[in-house]
Amino acid sequence: MSSVPPNDPFLAATAVPAPTPQAAPVAASASSATARGGVVTVVLAAVSVAALVGCGLLWQKLSSIQEQLARQSADSGALAIEARTMARQAEEQVRETAARLSVTEARVSEVALQRSQLEELMQSLSRSRDENLVVDIESSIRLAQQQAQLTGSLEPLVGALKSADQRISRAAQPRLAPVQRAIGRDLDRLTRTAVADTAGLLARLDELVRQVDDLPVLNAVAQAAATRRLAGAASTAQLPSSSSSTPTAQGDVAWWQAALQRSWEVVRDEARTLVRVSRIDQPEAILLAPEQTFFLRENLKLKLLNARLGVLARQYESARADLAAATTALNKYFDPASRRTQNAASTLQAAQASMKAAELPRLDETLSALATAAAGR
Numbered sequence: 001m002s003s004v005p006p007n008d009p010f011l012a013a014t015a016v017p018a019p020t021p022q023a024a025p026v027a028a029s030a031s032s033a034t035a036r037g038g039v040v041t042v043v044l045a046a047v048s049v050a051a052l053v054g055c056g057l058l059w060q061k062l063s064s065i066q067e068q069l070a071r072q073s074a075d076s077g078a079l080a081i082e083a084r085t086m087a088r089q090a091e092e093q094v095r096e097t098a099a100r101l102s103v104t105e106a107r108v109s110e111v112a113l114q115r116s117q118l119e120e121l122m123q124s125l126s127r128s129r130d131e132n133l134v135v136d137i138e139s140s141i142r143l144a145q146q147q148a149q150l151t152g153s154l155e156p157l158v159g160a161l162k163s164a165d166q167r168i169s170r171a172a173q174p175r176l177a178p179v180q181r182a183i184g185r186d187l188d189r190l191t192r193t194a195v196a197d198t199a200g201l202l203a204r205l206d207e208l209v210r211q212v213d214d215l216p217v218l219n220a221v222a223q224a225a226a227t228r229r230l231a232g233a234a235s236t237a238q239l240p241s242s243s244s245s246t247p248t249a250q251g252d253v254a255w256w257q258a259a260l261q262r263s264w265e266v267v268r269d270e271a272r273t274l275v276r277v278s279r280i281d282q283p284e285a286i287l288l289a290p291e292q293t294f295f296l297r298e299n300l301k302l303k304l305l306n307a308r309l310g311v312l313a314r315q316y317e318s319a320r321a322d323l324a325a326a327t328t329a330l331n332k333y334f335d336p337a338s339r340r341t342q343n344a345a346s347t348l349q350a351a352q353a354s355m356k357a358a359e360l361p362r363l364d365e366t367l368s369a370l371a372t373a374a375a376g377r
Contacts, residue, residue: 131374133171134179137164138370141363149314154190157363161187164366175373182369189361198311201354204347205308208326211344212297212304216335300329307351316355323352 144160161183168180303326310319327348334341 133167134176134370134374137167137179138367138374140164141366141370145363158187158190161190161363161366179366179369179373182365186361186363186366201311201351202308204351204354205304205311208344208347208351209301209304209308211340211347212300215297215330215340215344216338217293217296218333218335296329296333300326303329311355320352320355323348323355327352 140160141157141164144156147156148154165180165183165187168176168183303322307319307322307326310316310322327345330341330345330348334344336342336345
């Protein structure tokens with residue numbers, strides 16, 4: 001017989017009357033089924049209670065989580081507000097710093113600009129001083145060159161170079177050191193240069209001008225030779241006549257024979273010169289007319305006088321060209337076998353050599369160094 005709890009309404013509602021003895025097996029099976037149902041019910045009730053307890057615990061935990069989340073949310077909001085405030089302050093500080101930085105950069109740029117302008121001003125002042133010194137030295141050297149050309153003396157050039165060397169030494173500028181070295185080399189070359197004898201050169205040209213009228217022309221060689229033979233015969237004839245103090249008849253006969261012999265020699269020489277076979281190297285000189293000889297000599301004199309004027313004016317190029325033209329005319333139209341022509345040719349060569357030595361040395365090295373320094377290289 002199963003015992004049923006009196007306080008369980010669920011089991012009380014399902015209670016049945018006591019079985020009869022005939023129904024004992026049925027009742028036993030029913031009681032076992034009822035026992036199993038009671039166990040299930042107990043299990044279900046325990047599970048329900050456990051579920052209720054778990055739900056309560058979960059609800060409590062959820063409430064605590066919600067409260068924690070609320071607190072965290074509030075804290076996060078406060079932190080967000082604080083962070084936003086700090087970000088706004090940082091942004092304002094960044095803007096202020098950027099403004100200050102821009103002002104500082106503007107001031108730095110102004111200072112850099114002023115510094116660059118100051119450096120340029122200092123460089124321009126130094127450069128202008130050096131350029132003024134270079135220009136002054138170049139002008140003084142060119143003026144000294146003109147004075148040397150006019151006077152024919154090297155003293156103006158030497159003085160100008162020494163003065164320029166002293167001024168560069170006082171300036172003590174490294175960029176002018178090449179100019180100083182060039183000035184030293186030109187000064188050494190000037191001190192070794194010999195001064196030409198201008199007076200002697202002019203005297204040679206004057207002597208040549210006086211000798212032009214006595215120079216024999218190339219087409220008058222035979223006439224000049226005959227004239228020399230007549231002059232030699234006349235001189236030999238005067239010697240015996242002057243040595244005899246008392247002329248006799250035999251001396252008169254000898255004189256007559258001598259005069260006849262001289263006349264025969266002149267006629268014979270003239271007959272021989274009627275036909276000549278010779279080599280003609282200068283046809284223009286052979287075909288020169290007698291009236292053209294005067295103009296030839298005058299043109300030669302003009303060439304020599306122009307050369308003399310060129311020497312006086314220190315224009316040695318033109319004077320050298322005039323002497324070359326005079327030498328060409330002398331070799332072309334005058335007798336090269338004549339002693340006077342040979343003397344004139346040697347005098348012309350000596351004049352040309354003296355003129356080449358009379359040319360003043362050029363200061364190209366110093367002037368090029370000054371031009372390089374003025375260009376700033």
